[in-house]
Amino acid sequence: MFPDSMTAIEIASPGAADQLRSADRPVPVPTHDQILIRLDYAGVNRPDVFQRAGAYDPPPGASDLPGLECSGEIVAMGAGVTRWQKGEKVCALLPGGGYAEYAVCHADHALRIPKGLSMAEAAALPETAFTVWSNVVQRGRLTGGERFLVHGGTSGIGMMAIQTARALGARVFATAGSPEKCKAIEALGATAINYREQDFVKILREAGGADLILDMVGGSYIPRNIKALAQDGRLVMIAFLEGPKVELNFAQIMANRLTVTGSTLRPQSDVAKAEIADQLRKQLWPMIAAGSVGVTIDSEFALADAAEAHRRMETSEHIGKIVLKVRA
Ligand SMILES: NC(=O)c1ccc[n+]([C@@H]2O[C@H](COP(=O)([O-])OP(=O)(O)OC[C@H]3O[C@@H](n4cnc5c(N)ncnc54)[C@H](OP(=O)(O)O)[C@@H]3O)[C@@H](O)[C@H]2O)c1
Numbered sequence: 001m002f003p004d005s006m007t008a009i010e011i012a013s014p015g016a017a018d019q020l021r022s023a024d025r026p027v028p029v030p031t032h033d034q035i036l037i038r039l040d041y042a043g044v045n046r047p048d049v050f051q052r053a054g055a056y057d058p059p060p061g062a063s064d065l066p067g068l069e070c071s072g073e074i075v076a077m078g079a080g081v082t083r084w085q086k087g088e089k090v091c092a093l094l095p096g097g098g099y100a101e102y103a104v105c106h107a108d109h110a111l112r113i114p115k116g117l118s119m120a121e122a123a124a125l126p127e128t129a130f131t132v133w134s135n136v137v138q139r140g141r142l143t144g145g146e147r148f149l150v151h152g153g154t155s156g157i158g159m160m161a162i163q164t165a166r167a168l169g170a171r172v173f174a175t176a177g178s179p180e181k182c183k184a185i186e187a188l189g190a191t192a193i194n195y196r197e198q199d200f201v202k203i204l205r206e207a208g209g210a211d212l213i214l215d216m217v218g219g220s221y222i223p224r225n226i227k228a229l230a231q232d233g234r235l236v237m238i239a240f241l242e243g244p245k246v247e248l249n250f251a252q253i254m255a256n257r258l259t260v261t262g263s264t265l266r267p268q269s270d271v272a273k274a275e276i277a278d279q280l281r282k283q284l285w286p287m288i289a290a291g292s293v294g295v296t297i298d299s300e301f302a303l304a305d306a307a308e309a310h311r312r313m314e315t316s317e318h319i320g321k322i323v324l325k326v327r328a
Helices: 046-052 119-123 126-139 156-167 180-188 199-207 221-228 250-255 272-291 303-315
Strands: 005-011 020-026 034-044 068-077 089-093 102-106 110-113 147-150 171-176 191-194 210-215 227-236 259-262 297-302 321-325
Touching: 005 303, 020 119, 020 199, 020 303, 034 089, 034 303, 046 303, 068 119, 068 126, 089 102, 102 250, 102 272, 110 272, 119 297, 119 321, 126 156, 126 210, 126 272, 126 297, 147 156, 156 171, 156 180, 156 272, 171 199, 171 303, 180 191, 180 221, 180 272, 191 199, 199 221, 210 221, 210 272, 221 250, 297 303, 303 321
Parallel strands: 147 171, 147 210, 171 191, 210 227, 227 259, 297 321
Antiparallel strands: 005 020, 034 068, 034 102, 034 321, 068 089, 089 110
16 A cells, blocks of 8 residues: 655756755656656656756656666556566666656666665666667677777776676776876776876777767867777767767768767667566676676765765766655
């Protein structure tokens, strides 16, 4: 049994972290294909910060509450759900609504808790796993033996990308902005590049060029990425922390037969997300169970302290994932 109302963290109005406030909300009712999850933990992601600031609206039909991933127990489901039973523990990709005691998602966007992970670690997994798999493996077509560069190497996304690429047999390079962050990258078996002191273009060119680059920085990095790529290299853009507009010499793309692409996860169809989930179940979950891919938790905050969690993320001092503990 579960109550009619719940505690959630809502965005009072677009702005700074203090706009996150506790509120009473109705417990969401699962539709035909959805499950209702009682949360143990919610993951915090940079897109939550952008949503709170008014720069990333939820897609039509999604909850206005922030929160793109969680772990917890299934407590109810729609009539069309056959995959799950009540009482099963899952982690799930959410279209929004994760900063709350209960959340709904499409039944096919939930996955079992991978063997060996805590509920806190499992909550920190879906957003990065879906994003990295779809952009590095599906779109970026990374294969064993290739050279892979990821920017923002100690972000939640970056650490998942490093480990997934290593598990696929790639040689991995990652950029970060401090010696401490570089140490964390090296501990995952990748070559760290401190971008404040070193030139990633030079390092990659000396290594033979990157076959794939996953970039969340954009701006001045875009023409430099193009220079760092090997022939037939691919550049996948997933964010533009430094801005989306640049002047670019397209002749280099032609001469080196490069592919420039990108994607955002949240607005994709339920079917597309279910297809990614299927691949995660079959390919990434065994890598996690084998211990070759893991989750690094930077810090844990109570749900009521979500504003503190956002402030921590905005310092960019974190290494790995920030989570909110929802249930004691
Ligand atoms: N396209 C998609 O589907 C998708 C899905 C999820 C997330 N994303 C994006 O992927 C990125 C990583 O997400 P996350 O949740 O893993 O974020 P995160 O943990 O907050 O990491 C972002 C990191 O980027 C680095 N960075 C470089 N330039 C920056 C700048 N100008 N401003 C702020 N940080 C900068 C920082 O590390 P240094 O100190 O080393 O610079 C920072 O730690 C975000 O931009 C997010 O919006 C995209």
